[in-house]
Amino acid sequence: MGDKLLNAFVTGGVLCVIAQILVDKTKLTSARIMVMYVTLGVLLGGIGIYQKLVDFGGAGATVPLMGFGYNLAKGVMKEVDQNGLLGAFTGGIKSAAGGITAAIFFGYIASLIAKSKGRR
Amino acid sequence: MNTRMGKQTVLFGKMPYMAAAAAIVGPYEGDGPLGNSFDKIIPNDDNGEKSWEKAETKLMKDTYQLLLQKGSTTENDIDYVIAGDLLNQNIASSYAFRGCEMSYLGIYGACSTFGESIGIASMIMAGDFAKQIICIASSHFCSAERQYRYPLEFAAQRTPTAQWTVTGCGGVLLQKEGTGPMVESFTAGRIIDQGLKDANNMGAAMAPAAADTIATHLMDTGRKPNDYDMIVTGDLGAVGTDICRDLLSQYGFDVYGIHNDCGLLMYDRNKQDAHAGGSGCGCSASVFSAYLYPKLQSRELTRILFVPTGALLSPTIIQQGESIACIAHAVGIAG
Amino acid sequence: MQKLYNSKEYQKYVDKKSPNSKLGLNMLKAFLTGGTICVIGQLLTNYFNSRDLDQIDAATLTSMCLILFSVILTALDLYFYIGKFGGAGASIPITGFANSIVSPAMEFKTEGYVMGVGAKMFLIAGPVLVYGISSSVLLGLIYYIVK
Structure with a gap:
């Protein structure tokens, strides 16, 4: 149990550190790095490498955006197995539906209640 | 005349x-x-x-x-x-x-x-x-x-x-008629683009424009930097200020000790998290009006060269891969 | 006046004059922030697993909870400070994705609920979805052929 938490901490931490190095050492904006991470997650998920990281790091691998990509990849392959070609179009979003919908819905509600503050 | x-x-x-x-x-x-x-x-x-x-x-x-x-x-x-x-x-x-x-x-x-x-x-x-x-x-x-x-x-x-x-x-x-500090001269800048593309380093992009306008002003009028009590740029910040002074000394004008920058005057960079310093139209405008103007009025400063600096970029043109075009205008003011 | 440097020389000169980010410190802060968010995720997953939910539902619920936390913190003007401290440690986890959706929604509320909130919500997250979904479709097609 404690090991699992430590693994999650280290895995998540390392994935974030790599992104931080990219931010500081290249002129890539954080928006670009987010895109890179998701796409890379799909790729690594597709070739099966990311599964190993998930087995080791648990939430440390699934919570960062690469995990979002891995989730899309896993969903798409599962759906292709079950439904053939159609699965390539339905599998990805299906597996990520909870997260995307939560972000949109909660985000919308928040925008009704809150507004941006000035900076001090 | x-x-x-x-x-x-x-x-x-x-x-x-x-x-x-x-x-x-x-x-x-x-x-x-x-x-x-x-x-x-x-x-x-x-x-x-x-x-x-x-x-x-x-x-x-x-x-x-x-x-x-x-x-x-x-x-x-x-x-x-x-x-x-x-x-x-x-x-x-x-x-x-x-x-x-x-x-x-x-x-x-x-x-x-x-x-x-x-x-x-x-x-x-x-x-x-x-x-x-x-x-x-x-x-x-x-x-x-x-x-x-x-x-x-x-x-x-x-x-x-x-x-x-x-x-x-x-x-x-x-x-036209009245009292107070007087505008003696105006050097309208030309657009300078040194090819920088990093919109997070505006001071470095604007510094060559400031140096160009200041040097041109001094050449045009035949004056020396120390004919002015202060040469004050608009918003070069820490990085731009350093570069501007260096560029001017390469042009043969020593402005160390005379040059200051509104972006540096605005914040206490040790206590406030303003990074390289202030920027924006309001930076030079409010620092001039609140800080330099009273000093000119009391003749604590008798003659300054006020050089607001601008980066003429838009997010669109930067996303299209263009570099940052910059400008600076110099206004000579006597107290 | 004559230009003193050409573009390449000037870029080099500026790089020398410009202070670098404190990389070591930023890396440490990113590690701590990102790691902590993932540990919270792991705790949530453990909890959902203990409630006899299957692996997939537990993962989905974990994401949704983290997103909700992030939305609340963003609305309270707090996630910004986590980001300021943690850098990529705050933007790379799913909480950063949620922040990238809520922050423009709150910001562009002044332009109305349709063209402001509705349209601008995906200002930053849009590309993530576009590239994530498109690459997953590509992967699906390749997988279908190769399989």
């Missing part, structure tokens, strides 16, 4: 007087080292309005009203107002003067706007076309962030070279 000297400089025969100056800034600027110099500090960035654009518009409107009051004049006696800001289509300025009686000229020179405004106003006055002109410029951290960068609540780190857009507005009242 009005004369044109050298490549870009005009000298005014009958010099316009700066009869009054006013500046209102935001809370963060109020916490800075110049906090006590400003006429008013708004308690909240929203300035009691529903949007950041409206907050900036009100900021300019209030500064304008204050300026009329300090100059003991009325709207009907103003011939022109020459105003600008950073927002798309210059809307803070245009909407601040909506419903006003005098002629309005909206100009855009990015953060150099205040210098451009004083220069144009002085030439209009030198041409005997006006008795009283108001020059005013503003910027607002929040309205600039959402236009140029990210939403305010977006969790992004700033780089150490990034600058902090000043929430503030500054204005001066120019009079």
Whole structure:
């Protein structure tokens, strides 16, 4: 149990550190790095490498955006197995539906209640 | 007699007087080292309005009203107002003067706007076309962030070279007859682009433009840097200031000890998290109006070269891969 | 005046003059922030697993909870400060994705609920979805052929 938490901490931490190095050492904006991470997650998920990281790091691998990509990849392959070609179009979003919908819905509600503050 | 000297400089025969100056800034600027110099500090960035654009518009409107009051004049006696800001289509300025009686000229020179405004106003006055002109410029951290960068609540780190857009507005009242500091000369800058593309390092992009205008001014007039008590640039910040001084010494002008920068004067960089320093039209405008103007008036400073600097970029053109075009205008002012 | 440097030389000169980010410190802060968010995720997953939910539902619920936390913190003007401290440690986890959706929604509320909130919500997250979904479709097609 404690090991699992430590693994999650280290895995998540390392994935974030790599992104931080990219931010500081290249002129890539954080928006670009987010895109890179998701796409890379799909790729690594597709070739099966990311599964190993998930087995080791648990939430440390699934919570960062690469995990979002891995989730899309896993969903798409599962759906292709079950439904053939159609699965390539339905599998990805299906597996990520909870997260995307939560972000949109909660985000919308928040925008009704809150507004941006000035900076001090 | 009005004369044109050298490549870009005009000298005014009958010099316009700066009869009054006013500046209102935001809370963060109020916490800075110049906090006590400003006429008013708004308690909240929203300035009691529903949007950041409206907050900036009100900021300019209030500064304008204050300026009329300090100059003991009325709207009907103003011939022109020459105003600008950073927002798309210059809307803070245009909407601040909506419903006003005098002629309005909206100009855009990015953060150099205040210098451009004083220069144009002085030439209009030198041409005997006006008795009283108001020059005013503003910027607002929040309205600039959402236009140029990210939403305010977006969790992004700033780089150490990034600058902090000043929430503030500054204005001066120019009079043909009167008392106060006088505008002696104006060197309108040319556009300089050294090929930098990093919008988070604006100071470095603008420094060559500032150095070019200052060097041109000194060549045109045959003056030396120490003919001025202070050469003060608009918003080069820490990085740009360092580069500008270095470039000028390479041109053969030693400005160390004479040069200062409004972006550096605005914040206490040890205590405030303003990174490389302040920027924005409101930076040079409010620092001039609140800090330099009183010193000129009391003749603590007898002659300065005021050089607002501007990066003429837009997010669109940067996304299209263009580099940052920059400009600086120099205004010679005698106390 | 003559230009003193050409573009390449000037870029080099500027790089020398400009202070660098404090990389070591930023890396440490990113590690701590990102790691902590993932540990919270792991705790949530453990909890959902203990409630006899299957692996997939537990993962989905974990994401949704983290997103909700992030939305609340963003609305309270707090997530910004986590980002300022943690850098990529705050933007790379799913909480950063949620922040990138809520922050423009709150910011552009002044332009109305349709063209402001509705349209601008995806200002930053849009590309993430576009590239994530498109690459997953590509992967699906390749997988279908190769399989």
